[in-house]
Amino acid sequence: xxxxRLEAFSxxxxxxxxxxxxxxxxxxxxxxxxxxxxxxxxxxSYVLSFIYVGIYWSNHHHLFQAVKHVxxxxxxxxxxxxxxxxxxxxxxxxxxENHVTTLAVVLYGVVLILTAVAYFILCRVLLAGHASDxxxxxxxxxxxxxxxSLVIYAVGIALAFVGVWLGIALYVLVAIMxxxxxxxxxxxxxx
Amino acid sequence: xxxxRLEAFSxxxxxxxxxxxxxxxxxxxxxxxxxxxxxxxxxxSYVLSFIYVGIYWSNHHHLFQAVKHVxxxxxxxxxxxxxxxxxxxxxxxxxxENHVTTLAVVLYGVVLILTAVAYFILCRVLLAGHASDxxxxxxxxxxxxxxxSLVIYAVGIALAFVGVWLGIALYVLVAIMxxxxxxxxxxxxxx
Amino acid sequence: xxxxRLEAFSxxxxxxxxxxxxxxxxxxxxxxxxxxxxxxxxxxSYVLSFIYVGIYWSNHHHLFQAVKHVxxxxxxxxxxxxxxxxxxxxxxxxxxENHVTTLAVVLYGVVLILTAVAYFILCRVLLAGHASDxxxxxxxxxxxxxxxSLVIYAVGIALAFVGVWLGIALYVLVAIMxxxxxxxxxxxxxx
Amino acid sequence: xxxxRLEAFSxxxxxxxxxxxxxxxxxxxxxxxxxxxxxxxxxxSYVLSFIYVGIYWSNHHHLFQAVKHVxxxxxxxxxxxxxxxxxxxxxxxxxxENHVTTLAVVLYGVVLILTAVAYFILCRVLLAGHASDxxxxxxxxxxxxxxxSLVIYAVGIALAFVGVWLGIALYVLVAIMxxxxxxxxxxxxxx
Numbered sequence: 151x152x153x154x155r156l157e158a159f160s161x162x163x164x165x166x167x168x169x170x171x172x173x174x175x176x177x178x179x180x181x182x183x184x185x186x187x188x189x190x191x192x193x194x195s196y197v198l199s200f201i202y203v204g205i206y207w208s209n210h211h212h213l214f215q216a217v218k219h220v221x222x223x224x225x226x227x228x229x230x231x232x233x234x235x236x237x238x239x240x241x242x243x244x245x246x247e248n249h250v251t252t253l254a255v256v257l258y259g260v261v262l263i264l265t266a267v268a269y270f271i272l273c274r275v276l277l278a279g280h281a282s283d284x285x286x287x288x289x290x291x292x293x294x295x296x297x298x299s300l301v302i303y304a305v306g307i308a309l310a311f312v313g314v315w316l317g318i319a320l321y322v323l324v325a326i327m328x329x330x331x332x333x334x335x336x337x338x339x340x341x
Numbered sequence: 342x343x344x345x346r347l348e349a350f351s352x353x354x355x356x357x358x359x360x361x362x363x364x365x366x367x368x369x370x371x372x373x374x375x376x377x378x379x380x381x382x383x384x385x386s387y388v389l390s391f392i393y394v395g396i397y398w399s400n401h402h403h404l405f406q407a408v409k410h411v412x413x414x415x416x417x418x419x420x421x422x423x424x425x426x427x428x429x430x431x432x433x434x435x436x437x438e439n440h441v442t443t444l445a446v447v448l449y450g451v452v453l454i455l456t457a458v459a460y461f462i463l464c465r466v467l468l469a470g471h472a473s474d475x476x477x478x479x480x481x482x483x484x485x486x487x488x489x490s491l492v493i494y495a496v497g498i499a500l501a502f503v504g505v506w507l508g509i510a511l512y513v514l515v516a517i518m519x520x521x522x523x524x525x526x527x528x529x530x531x532x
Numbered sequence: 533x534x535x536x537r538l539e540a541f542s543x544x545x546x547x548x549x550x551x552x553x554x555x556x557x558x559x560x561x562x563x564x565x566x567x568x569x570x571x572x573x574x575x576x577s578y579v580l581s582f583i584y585v586g587i588y589w590s591n592h593h594h595l596f597q598a599v600k601h602v603x604x605x606x607x608x609x610x611x612x613x614x615x616x617x618x619x620x621x622x623x624x625x626x627x628x629e630n631h632v633t634t635l636a637v638v639l640y641g642v643v644l645i646l647t648a649v650a651y652f653i654l655c656r657v658l659l660a661g662h663a664s665d666x667x668x669x670x671x672x673x674x675x676x677x678x679x680x681s682l683v684i685y686a687v688g689i690a691l692a693f694v695g696v697w698l699g700i701a702l703y704v705l706v707a708i709m710x711x712x713x714x715x716x717x718x719x720x721x722x723x
Numbered sequence: 724x725x726x727x728r729l730e731a732f733s734x735x736x737x738x739x740x741x742x743x744x745x746x747x748x749x750x751x752x753x754x755x756x757x758x759x760x761x762x763x764x765x766x767x768s769y770v771l772s773f774i775y776v777g778i779y780w781s782n783h784h785h786l787f788q789a790v791k792h793v794x795x796x797x798x799x800x801x802x803x804x805x806x807x808x809x810x811x812x813x814x815x816x817x818x819x820e821n822h823v824t825t826l827a828v829v830l831y832g833v834v835l836i837l838t839a840v841a842y843f844i845l846c847r848v849l850l851a852g853h854a855s856d857x858x859x860x861x862x863x864x865x866x867x868x869x870x871x872s873l874v875i876y877a878v879g880i881a882l883a884f885v886g887v888w889l890g891i892a893l894y895v896l897v898a899i900m901x902x903x904x905x906x907x908x909x910x911x912x913x914x
Contacts, residue, residue, distance in 0.1 A: 353548070
């Protein structure tokens with residue numbers, strides 16, 4: 151089974167997810183500064199979510215470059231990943247509400263964790279169909295960064311009950327960790 | 342006529358359908374648990390619809406892998422399938438309303454049936470342009486699962502008048518039937 | 533310049549247009565028949581618009597199969613066509629309002645005419661870059677059906693001032709004319 | 724790393740951006756002229772934004788035709804460009820409000836500038852990975868038009884404080900400058 155259509159379909163879904171998030175920024179009636187102020191948290195939330203979805207697209211892109219063949223299990227593991235990604239517009243909108251609630255930050259973290267777990271499952275399902283010395287196995291490696299991310303998300307959720315900004319700060323930290331080019335950060339974290 | 346653009350267009354439409362369904366989960370003002378509770382049925386309905394659209398994409402993918410050439414009739418049989426799929430966001434939103442009505446469950450079932458019929462027609466139109474011993478004919482086979490699904494949908498619609506949850510249970514059953522890998526379930530159903 | 537990306541971009545835009553039209557069918561609160569009745573004209577309008585956008589996608593598909601190369605002028609003639617197509621969700625929603633107004637039917641017809649003109653311009657721009665005995669020139673031919681459509685649209689707009697259903701009937705007629713396989717209808721019209 | 728998926732993903736995102744802008748034209752209840760009049764500025768704003776997004780897609784298309792290979796930095800420079808493009812539906816809706824405010828015109832100009840800067844960065848990142856005598860380097864050239872655009876945008880923002888229409892006029896001027904075929908306008912501007 152060719153991977154072309156799976157890539158094209160994933161590109162389509164991720165492209166839509168990353169774009170419809172902007173619809174949460176409802177155009178206000180009356181375009182003065184007072185009317186726009188409530189949109190500032192929505193905008194910040196949008197930026198963070200855009201970066202996260204961008205990270206997943208970029209990682210998905212890298213991952214599938216090393217993939218040789220796909221099967222039914224890969225199709226569904228991929229759809230499972232897309233499902234959790236598709237909840238980003240919702241939790242992003244929720245966290246962008248003017249008065250940030252603990253629940254919104256916790257839910258955002260839960261979606262972050264479940265998306266990361268779905269990505270982890272996708273990697274396992276792909277590895278099951280490839281040799282242990284394949285380019286794919288090397289590309290995935292020990293997935294140190296992925297495991298560290300899961301821990302930070304969990305800590306972020308716990309800290310959100312102390313203060314919402316602590317939770318958000320940890321989510322931002324993980325995003326930065328993935329944005330900075332790979333080798334250096336991995337060395338820094340492993341040392 | 343090449344099948345590439347038909348696949349790409351279908352991927353695009355299905356990707357949008359599966360993603361805009363999440364827009365039915367309107368972000369509430371005030372992100373506490375009370376505000377989120379009405380979204381639970383919408384979320385469950387979204388999960389079921391996501392799985393159904395995913396099943397159709399997966400089957401469409403498998404089907405067209407065996408297809409050699411397409412013509413104008415295939416184009417329109419495919420658009421006909423996409424039309425019924427495009428109603429999923431609507432019936433999914435309707436069934437996700439807080440107080441599930443009989444009508445919503447019946448309409449959901451009607452769209453399920455008409456989508457299945459459209460898929461059946463697409464298969465017939467494709468078969469008409471291929472030899473009876475082609476890879477396509479083998480891939481479609483007797484389409485036992487498709488026929489059983491139609492019967493269960495119809496029973497589900499009838500049972501929805503007795504109780505909405507009976508209808509929904511049968512729709513969930515069909516989804517599970519398609520999610521479980523093919524051979525085993527076919528054997529189980531055929532025995 | 534390759535035509536691949538132009539086709540992919542057009543597929544994307546048309547896929548989105550054909551799908552977001554369904555968003556005009558707002559999910560009502562309370563899913564009984566009384567709540568759904570106002571959606572019937574929206575649904576009918578959606579069916580007609582879906583068929584029209586489908587016709588344009590199908591024709592676009594056929595047209596570009598015969599195209600060898602594209603240039604900047606083709607890119608913009610194509611974007612011009614996509615612009616008018618992108619107004620279908622708006623005029624479709626307008627005509628689907630419960631009490632159909634003359635203005636809505638007239639605007640729908642105006643968009644039909646301008647889309648047809650844009651398609652005509654796209655054909656001319658493409659022909660300018662191809663030999664007069666090319667496959668493209670043969671595929672476009674005298675474009676008899678396109679010219680007849682323009683006349684019927686214009687008559688439909690005029691008749692809409694007499695009665696809205698007369699206008700709509702003519703728009704439906706053109707859609708049927710394009711749906712019925714080519715040769716027979718062309719013979720029928722030419723005789 | 725192949726450029727195919729980057730192009731496909733960009734096509735998807737730009738296709739969605741250019742299409743969802745039309746959703747800002749909300750279908751009014753009651754389809755008479757009085758109900759439609761408030762939509763006129765939204766429509767004009769949509770036309771301008773459609774042309775701008777079209778120009779970026781067209782330039783993106785030309786740019787990547789000359790690109791041989793992409794890397795992680797290109798991926799993110801491209802996502803950065805898509806981010807600013809994704810704000811067009813918002814600022815377009817804002818400027819389309821019935822009573823055009825200075826703030827709306829200024830914000831539109833700011834997004835225009837930041838999108839242009841993102842495009843400039845993308846070009847630099849691409850050039851860093853290609854030889855100085857490559858087809859890409861020649862295709863980008865001195866980017867005279869890009870630099871002039873930045874200046875006009877800035878003047879437009881400043882003039883918006885004097886009168887909103889002065890600002891809008893300059894934004895329209897830049898759009899026309901890009902629409903008119905390249906060589907002639909470059910000569911005219913350089914003379």
